[in-house]
Amino acid sequence: MQLNGPVLLYGAGREARSTRAYLSRQAPAAQVFVTVDSGAADIDDATQIAPDEADRLVARGALALIVKSPGVPLYKPFFAAAREAGIPVTSNLNLWGERYRAGRQVIAITGTKGKSTTATLTQLMLHHSGVDTGLAGNVGLAPLEIADKHPTIVFELSSYQTADIAFSPDLAGLTNLYPEHVDWHGSVERYYADKLNLFTRGPVELALGEQDGLLARIAADLGPVRALRPLAPAVDEVIVDTVAGSRLRGAHNLGNARLAARLAIAAGATLDGIVAGVGAFAPLPHRLEEHRIGGLVFVNDSIATTPEATKAALAAYRGYRIALIGGGHERQQDYAELATLLAPHGVTTLVCLPVTGARLAEATRSAAPHIEVIAAADLEEGMLTLGTLKNRFDAVILSPGAPSYNQFKNFEERGTRFVALASQIFG
Template sequence: MRIAELVGRRVAIWGFGREGRAAIHAVRQRCPDQRFTLFCAAAEVDAARAFDPALEVVAGEPDAATLSRFDVVVKSPGISAYKPALLAALAQGTQFTSGTALWFGENPDAHVIAVTGTKGKSTTSALIAHLTRALGVRTALAGNIGLPLLELPDRQAVSQPAELWVIELSSFQTGEAGPLELGVITSLYEEHLDWHGSRERYVVDKLRLADVSRQLLVNGLQPALLERTQKHPHRLLFGQPAGWHVADGFIRRGTQEVFPVEQLAAPGLHNALNACAALAALAAVGMDAMAAAPALAHFRPLPHRLQPLGERDGWHWVNDSISTTPLATLAALESLHGHAVTVLVGGHDRGLDWTPFVEAMRSSPAHAIVCMGSNGGRIETALRAAGVACPIMHVADLAGAVAEAKVCTPDGGVILLSPGAPSFDQFKDYAERGRRFAALAGFDSASITGIEGLGIDGDVGKT
């Protein structure tokens, strides 16, 4: 759908987060005199009216009858596409679209690499943009990574539009993308079951990216992902010995040593694999990945993703607040193998299975585990029932977890925040949780800024 198709129709915007505001701004530019309705939280009403005085602002979540009064509803990604009210309105003829879908409708000829995955999608997206810019390609980096697509300037309105668009898509957005040159899937685990309703639906939604991708690049180390994508006519793999992979301390292309893993600023085998995905993506779209590879040395890790904060009071502090699944926590611990690590786990409980984490801790435990948040008790119970042989503590919140970690971590050890769960039981989002962790550790939380490189050639935030 294009924005022009909204002209003269009954249109509502659902959600007043950053995506919602970007959608309001974009449709208002094209339809300056049209009446729009906004559904938002009661606490957002005043801000919404100030943002666009011409909006009809309605507080609260709309029901099916309310939604059915509109021809089109522009929905923010955090609103589940499986809400009963939405499905009922859809059956009555209401169309639902999004900022992502509108952007693809407006830019059908854009040269796009889209990246999704349960974990690794943000780092891989940022790496692709970093490497293509190193080759002199004018690149836009946007999407779920922190910059809604509709916030980017219209291609017709700028003198130097992007030559390449690197777009991160969440599982909420993969079904909204239009045809694109290359789709990249970094990983596929259990995630966001509260939005999708079941693991199978999550997998199906995630893999919708394959349906719109002329070429599809997937992680060759994941059997389930390989099985589910085997019928794609132009599937490429990374992580396997014949192509871009990690072996014997190097990122390799086949048997050729390309880049030493120890020179990556982003630690861990999974980040080396993300670099393989980025290099493979460049090669897939005809760029010189070998020439770009040295630029890996200058890539700065993204905030809240295994972010080393530094040493304080004799301990090394690592902020991995973005970790929202137990498997992501295991990857973080693997990256710190050989160190005495106290890991802080727990947060908002959305019913994910912690059995793989518990089994891993039974065979190779961390130095200590501090459980916190709304699912902290459930995690603690599972760890104790399995006989995990390390100190296990249960506290109410992050402040208590940091205090306990200081008591039980030896000098020179690592205190790692890698919760394996969302932050919503205590914080607005993972970034707020990460900044609070930094402050509790004694660091300047204001120094943890947003992701570098967003926009066209990293123009977001430039002065």
């Protein structure tokens, strides 16, 4: 990277701070601006400017580089205008690729759900096999923070990052693919295309998670990919037994472990290392995170922002009488099928939160009239109501099937609040 002028950071989160630290090392004399669409931009040694000032800098061609944070939509007219003005637009991940990709084994994992668990398992399996491996992306470190610390890197990548990735991994895993983040991408079709951009940059060995018809059709159209070999039956049997005795709950997590094992074996893992990696896995926060309070089980699955993720959570708790908390930010989720699955999975009580909870409530009243449906204004009201109905359930599962942005800053804040309310009301 050769800088001959000012740099604009668009976004001010973890990756932007990592990028600023990288620029301080690589181009200490560069003038750095930062802009955000809302809130404050607290980046050391960077001058905060408003978006309209950033527009003026682009119009004058007064920037040498723009580094976009993942949460900022790639399809904003601002970035098209920058490219038309000859200003490169890049990312923390692509700066890593430019500076550190050569000579490293790169494993990239994406998908709608399960990618964090799969990436973490892959890194643990390799680590316990004696392979010097780091974890970066949405989990672990930001790409430029991991830099050149390990010869093998496992990246967990969101669709925001795969949309404009400029290099190819050696090995890649796709956990599953469902409609998600349509507001960022603009359409379901573009969301799929942006996910699959990870596999179109060059030759890559690919392993698919859920082998459904959609993924099979997609895989046939990906271009320069080669399928990783399936697990040998004896190896698969060991993984099934190991997962059964581990802290990985549900059939979907067995699928994640199988996918991780295929990637890890291709990268140099041993069977002993795979077993040890599964044993070392601790459930990630807000992903089927289990708490026992007041004789009940409380499951913080706030990461579940699609109906498909909620289905997986319910399947992991078969045999329980369940109070499910669902609903959140509107992304045009379809709850019709989920509503038909609630009763067969043991849901006796359903708390519906704004705004998508209204559609889930309507679908549930039609599909399963005997389920008690509670329309709550917010999470606290819903939990207080559940506190008066303790005899109806053994487990309370927060698996909303929708994002949190209408009432919380992010899913982490929503999950933390759920656990705190469980302690206050049921403890």
